[in-house]
Amino acid sequence: MRRYGFLLLCTLALAALAAAAATVARAHSTPQIRAERAHERAVLAEVSQIGDKLQAAQDQWWNARQQLTLVNQNLQRNEYRLHVARGNLHAAQQRLMSRLYSLYVNGSPTTIEVLAGAHNLSDIIDRAEAARVLSNQDAALGTQALRFQRQLKQLKQKRVHAVARANAEKDRVAAELGQQKRLLASIHTTIGQLVAQEAARERAAKAAALARLKAEIAARAAAKKAAEEQAAQQQSTSAPTITPPPPVNIPTGSPGAGHATAASIALRYLGVPYVWGGASPSGFDCSGLVMYVYAQLGISLPHYTVAQWNASYPISSPAPGDLVFFDGLGHVGIYIGGGRFVNAPHSGSVVRIDSMSGFGSYDGARRVP
Secondary structure: OHHHHHHHHHHHHHHHHHHHHHHOOOOOOOHHHHHHHHHHHHHHHHHHHHHHHHHHHHHHHHHHHHHHHHHHHHHHHHHHHHHHHHHHHHHHHHHHHHHHHHHHHHOOOOHHHHHHOOOOHHHHHHHHHHHHHHHHHHHHHHHHHHHHHHHHHHHHHHHHHHHHHHHHHHHHHHHHHHHHHHHHHHHHHHHHHHHHHHHHHHHHHHHHHHHHHHHHHHHHHHHHHHHHHHHHHHHHHOOOOOOOOOOOOOOOOOOOOOHHHHHHHHHOOOOOEEOOOOEEOOEEOHHHHHHHHHHOOOOOOOOOHHHHHHOOEEEOOOOOOOEEEEOOOOEEEEEEEOOEEEEOOOOOOEOEEEEOOOOOOEEEEEEOO
């Protein structure tokens, strides 16, 4: 009968562990998990910043295109002005050539010749004014031709410079845009690798914890079977007057029962190293220690702090053997009295006794029924 009860206990423990592994995405909020999450948040923040830079680069590229469009529009207007200037220059050159040809054929009249042909004083004044006008026109035609030539050169230079600036700005923005896209792709790749690594690590830890628990239960079952066989053999060969040892009473789990025993059992494992997902004397995490201690009392608890909280009921003040929770149900320990509790704190530590005061954010005490 005791053998069947032990096998039933093993079956219930395996079922509870399998259910916890299947329904809980992460067993604990350990420093490693918190560090990974912080790294993930930092990478996502960097991606957001890169996205802002990418948007700014695209805006700059759009502005460069708009500026290039404006330059092209100005060049079109300047082409029209240049066309007009060329026409004016051509007309001025034609007038200048006509005037030079006239002077070459007819000769340039001197002031004496102009005045000598006059009939009266009024005619002399008219002829002098006409000569002055012709001279001024000759000078103006030459000046106008030079001005139009300079305008033509300036317009050509402006057009070349505007196109060169627009092309340089476009090339610069295109290069920056390509760099931002490559960086964003690299960040996305890093995030994918982090997520895959964390998922693989969690699967491996859960599989290892399940394997350790199975091995320990199998070892305990084998040891118990060997002990029973040895006891039966000794009983059959010994004198009939020897009475068998009294049966071991396993606590039934009624409220308040077995708490002090749970505290004393937990104290046996002081110094055992912390192992994430651990639930055996080779290594414990916080809820694994609680689950293992209560399993020795015949009480099956899940391997998850929130599930252990839900599997117990609230009490106003803890007694030895009760469960105490901290940090938003991220940590659990076994109360031993005097404001102290046994727990497996974090990676790099061991099972130890800590004071409840100042340990962390206290969530409350619960009693296993």
